[in-house]
Amino acid sequence: MAFTATTANTEVRSLLNEATPSFWSDTEIDSWVAQGCLDWCEKSLLYLKQDTITLVTNQVQYTISGSSFIDNAIFTIHAEYNNIALQRITYEQLRGHNQMELSTATTPKYYYDRYNGTTFTFYIGPKPSVTFNGTNVTVMFAMRTDDIADIPYEYQQVVFQYAYSKAKIKERQFQEAALAWQQYINNINFARRDSLERSVMPTGAFRIQ
Numbered sequence: 001m002a003f004t005a006t007t008a009n010t011e012v013r014s015l016l017n018e019a020t021p022s023f024w025s026d027t028e029i030d031s032w033v034a035q036g037c038l039d040w041c042e043k044s045l046l047y048l049k050q051d052t053i054t055l056v057t058n059q060v061q062y063t064i065s066g067s068s069f070i071d072n073a074i075f076t077i078h079a080e081y082n083n084i085a086l087q088r089i090t091y092e093q094l095r096g097h098n099q100m101e102l103s104t105a106t107t108p109k110y111y112y113d114r115y116n117g118t119t120f121t122f123y124i125g126p127k128p129s130v131t132f133n134g135t136n137v138t139v140m141f142a143m144r145t146d147d148i149a150d151i152p153y154e155y156q157q158v159v160f161q162y163a164y165s166k167a168k169i170k171e172r173q174f175q176e177a178a179l180a181w182q183q184y185i186n187n188i189n190f191a192r193r194d195s196l197e198r199s200v201m202p203t204g205a206f207r208i209q
Contacts, residue, residue, distance in 0.1 A: 002149065002153040002156065003148055003149070003153075003156050004148065004149050005030065005033070005147065005148055005149065008030075008033050008148045008156070008159075008160070009026055009029050009030055009033070011160055012029050012032070012033065012160050012163045012164060012167070013029065015160060015164050016164065016167055023170075023171065024167055024170065028167070028170070029163060029167070032162065032163035032166040032167065033148055033159060033160070033162075033163045034146040034147075034148075035146070035162070035163075035166070036159040036160070036161075036162030036163050036166075037145055037146045037147065037148055037150070037151055037159055038144055038145070038146050039162060040151065040155065040158060040159050040162065040188065041074065041142070041143060041144040041145060041151075042074055042144060043185075043188045043192075044155070044188045044191055044192050045074070045075050045077065045142035045192065046142070046152070046155065046191060046192065046195055047142065047143045047144065047145060047150065047151065047152075048077060048140055048141065048142060048143065049067075049069040049073075049140075049141050049143050050069075050138065050139070050140050050141070051065050051067050051069040051070060051138075051139055051141060052065065052067075052136040052137065052138050052139070053065050053070070053122060053124070053136065053137045053139055054134060054135070054136055055108070055124070055128040055132045055133060055134065055135050055136070055137060056128065056133060057128055057129065057130045057132075057133040058127055058128065058129075059127075059128065060094075060123050060124060060125060060127055060128075061121060061122075061123055062121070062122045062123070062124070063119065063120070063121050063122070069141055069143060070120055070122065070139075070141065071120070072120075072143050072144050072145065073113075073115070073120040073122075073141040073142065073143055073144075074115045074120060074141075074142055074143065074144050075113065075115065075141070075142040076088070076111065076113040076122065076139055076140070076141060076142075077140040077141065077142055078139070078140040079111045079137055079138070079139045079140070080137070080138050081107060081108045081135075081136075081137050081138075082107070084107070086108060086109060086110060086111045086124070086137070087109060087110050087111075088110070088111055088112065088113075089110045089111075089112060090112065091112050091114065091123070093110070093112075094110060094111075094112045094123055094125050106126050106129065107132070108124050108125070108126070108128065108132065108137055109125065109126065110124070110125045110126075111123060111124050111125070111137075120141075122139065124137060155191060158184060158187045158188065158191070161180050161181075161183055161184040161187065162181075162184050164180050165177045165178075165180035165181040165184060168180060
């Protein structure tokens with residue numbers, strides 16, 4: 001069963017072998033769980049949401065969307081227009097497309113995303129002509145949340161490792177804290193490789209008889 005904020009507190013206390021507040025307060029534990037959720041989201045990029053960005057004539061920069069997912073976005077995993085993937089390019093490369101004045105309609109081809117620690121901004125090029133006004137680009141975003149209930153169940157225990165490590169630092173059990181932290185990082189790296197960076201079989205590697 002997936003954890004909520006309340007049951008997450010109980011789970012961390014079970015790991016710490018302190019069922020009721022004594023050395024660690026509920027406020028501390030709840031805070032560490034929330035911080036762990038944010039840290040896990042930013043390191044793993046595995047809390048994903050799909051949204052659409054509505055194109056506006058001559059508008060390259062977008063910071064909001066209909067579902068407000070983009071407000072909490074930290075990275076773009078995939079973007080496409082009419083089932084055709086957009087290519088991610090650098091901001092300097094995109095600037096040339098920003099300046100492009102289109103004499104004929106050209107479909108969106110490129111994107112760039114920027115997260116400065118607080119705000120996420122999405123850029124698209126070439127600059128949409130009037131032909132594409134009101135049409136949508138579909139985007140898969142890596143998001144951030146501080147609510148343990150939003151984290152997929154299979155990753156919630158990883159967040160508890162974060163909270164456990166912070167709790168052990170307060171207890172000045174630095175070696176145990178470091179071990180828990182390393183397990184936390186290892187689990188993130190493994191999950192990210194498995195989910196986002198897994199290899200694909202090269203074309204022609206097999207043939208269906």
